[in-house]
Amino acid sequence: MRHFWKATLAAAAVALAAGTAQLQAAEKLFVYVSPDAIGVNAFLKLGQTGIEMAGKKYDADVKTFESKTAADRLENVNAAVNEGADIVVVLGFEFNDIIKEVAPTAPDIQFLIVDQCIEDRPDNVHCAVFREYEASYLMGVAAGMLTKSDKVGVVGALDIPFLHRYTDGYAQGVKSVKPDATVDIRWVGGENPFADPVRAKEQAVAMNAAGADYIYTATSGGDFGVFEAAKEKGFKVFSVDVNHCPQAPGLIVDQSLKKVDVALETAVGAILNGEKKVTMALGIKEGGVGAIGLDDAVMADSKCLIAEHPDVAKKMREVAASIADGTLKLEDPMFAK
Numbered sequence: 001m002r003h004f005w006k007a008t009l010a011a012a013a014v015a016l017a018a019g020t021a022q023l024q025a026a027e028k029l030f031v032y033v034s035p036d037a038i039g040v041n042a043f044l045k046l047g048q049t050g051i052e053m054a055g056k057k058y059d060a061d062v063k064t065f066e067s068k069t070a071a072d073r074l075e076n077v078n079a080a081v082n083e084g085a086d087i088v089v090v091l092g093f094e095f096n097d098i099i100k101e102v103a104p105t106a107p108d109i110q111f112l113i114v115d116q117c118i119e120d121r122p123d124n125v126h127c128a129v130f131r132e133y134e135a136s137y138l139m140g141v142a143a144g145m146l147t148k149s150d151k152v153g154v155v156g157a158l159d160i161p162f163l164h165r166y167t168d169g170y171a172q173g174v175k176s177v178k179p180d181a182t183v184d185i186r187w188v189g190g191e192n193p194f195a196d197p198v199r200a201k202e203q204a205v206a207m208n209a210a211g212a213d214y215i216y217t218a219t220s221g222g223d224f225g226v227f228e229a230a231k232e233k234g235f236k237v238f239s240v241d242v243n244h245c246p247q248a249p250g251l252i253v254d255q256s257l258k259k260v261d262v263a264l265e266t267a268v269g270a271i272l273n274g275e276k277k278v279t280m281a282l283g284i285k286e287g288g289v290g291a292i293g294l295d296d297a298v299m300a301d302s303k304c305l306i307a308e309h310p311d312v313a314k315k316m317r318e319v320a321a322s323i324a325d326g327t328l329k330l331e332d333p334m335f336a337k
Helices: 002-025 042-057 070-082 093-105 132-146 161-177 197-209 220-233 260-272 296-301 310-324
Strands: 029-033 061-065 087-091 110-114 125-130 151-156 182-187 214-218 236-241 252-258 279-282 289-291
Touching (some): 029 042, 029 070, 042 087, 042 236, 061 070, 070 087, 070 093, 087 260, 132 161, 182 197, 197 220, 214 220, 220 236, 260 279, 289 310
Parallel strands (some): 029 087, 125 279, 236 252
């Protein structure tokens, strides 16, 4: 009987310890709400990766709520609040009005907007943004050096001030090395501009027909349509956010990288430390944006065409260094008059 009670008490202790561990694991909850279905969208995947990194680092449970419509976005943010999330992370300008509406009603919950910020925000709203135009400028430098037709292009998802950080930054980089080059800027538009590879492809094909031999694509889920056009028509491309070169071999010169996952994890840490209105603006200097061609080791294994152009990579590094140390000062196209 004594052994029976010992075994029973031991089992109870194990069960209690397991229950305590579960409670401890559930002490914090981070929820990531995407603006659209994640699917093959590498940018949205970075947000999911970032929240998982933060959950692991800070011992929190993690959930991802994918949105498909504007109504879904609001519903998902409210669902995160109702589930008692400690931190709700959203990605993109689509949430600006939603966070303005919801955050004041949930002062005990922290909200992190990645890739955007809002004015007159309460203490529980935080922002992590990027200087995308610095990396886009580097893509323009490369395109300007490589073009044979002296005509290059850039396809953006939607004609809004934020996306001019890509289109205008690229155009400025092109002009810095080839002042007489023509830069064709076109937009996907339509009902779903950030996830429309068909319309993105159409714009790229038309641009190439007009003479552009190097095209930068900043169309989010539409980028694969531009890659398809490049394969069919024989032009080369630059892309954004992550390395797509292995998925589009022989087509992509370089990528303007945006380290959303790293920024998200870092911002979550600052929030947990009790900082109010965390604001992070990450560019080349801070390592928040960059390019494949800036790192020899990364470039060698990237499967990007920049590895075949060491002279171009060298120039990109020189320009990046001048941006980082302030020698070259770039104006933010989002706020250009």
